Each structure stands twice: as structure tokens, then as C-alpha cells.
Amino acid sequence: MQVETFIIGEREYTAKKMNAFDAGRFLLKIKNIAAPALTAFAQANNENEVNLFELFSGLDEETHEKVIFPILAASAVYSIEDKRKVASITDMNMCFNVDTLLDFYLLVWEVLKLNFAPFIERASTHFGKPGIGQAVTE
Numbered sequence: 001m002q003v004e005t006f007i008i009g010e011r012e013y014t015a016k017k018m019n020a021f022d023a024g025r026f027l028l029k030i031k032n033i034a035a036p037a038l039t040a041f042a043q044a045n046n047e048n049e050v051n052l053f054e055l056f057s058g059l060d061e062e063t064h065e066k067v068i069f070p071i072l073a074a075s076a077v078y079s080i081e082d083k084r085k086v087a088s089i090t091d092m093n094m095c096f097n098v099d100t101l102l103d104f105y106l107l108v109w110e111v112l113k114l115n116f117a118p119f120i121e122r123a124s125t126h127f128g129k130p131g132i133g134q135a136v137t138e
Helices: 020-043 052-056 061-074 089-095 098-126
Strands: 003-008 011-016
Touching: 003 098, 011 098, 020 061, 020 098, 061 089, 061 098
Parallel strands: none
Antiparallel strands: 003 011
């Protein structure tokens, strides 16, 4: 499996692409959660115009436990500095604090892009809609 390295803040993390079954299973779970974030990106002219609260509008406590942490586990997310996987509440608390909480969500975003951006790009191209990072024109 392909392993990627992410630098978020001043810390380094690694993650791998999931297998096809896990990616398909999680894609079904994130479709309603990710819809607000994808809509926000599609409507913005650039990343800096995205409303932060729109990005988080699909998240709740259950989402962390049943979707986010299992996705991080399936992607074998690892904190290089902490020498620790990031796949549970305990791992999150060991690798992040209130001052670096945004870094956790940036890490989640990078893992989601790693695993799902190619699917979304191909599907959106196939059905004639702009993909992630492409301009929306009317």
C-alpha cells in the first residue's frame, strides 16, 4: 500500500491508502458527513473563503467514534514525533492538545484526501461535475 507523509504544524505523520473494501465501506459512511464540507469547497473561489463551521457541520461525537477513528486506524495513521498510532481517543489525547486541535482535523482532512480524492475526482469527471480543486462555473 502507498504510504504518504504529512507535515502538519511542525509535526510529521504518515498514513497509507486503505484497501478497496475499507475505502468503499467508509465512503458510504462519510457521504452525508462530508457533503457539507465538499459543498463549501465547491462554492468557494479558493480554500481561504471556506467557512470553518461549514466544514465541521457534519461532525458529532458519534462520528468521531464510528467513522473518524476507524478511518485513521484503517489508514494506519502514525505520529512520527510521538511514536504512536493515531486511531483512538487516547491516541488523539496523547498526540494533540487543545492548542493543536486544529492540527488533528487537518490530519483527518489529509487522510480523507489521500483515500477518497481520486474516487471523487473520477466520479465527478465521469458525471460532468467539477472535481475537488476545480473551479465551479455557471
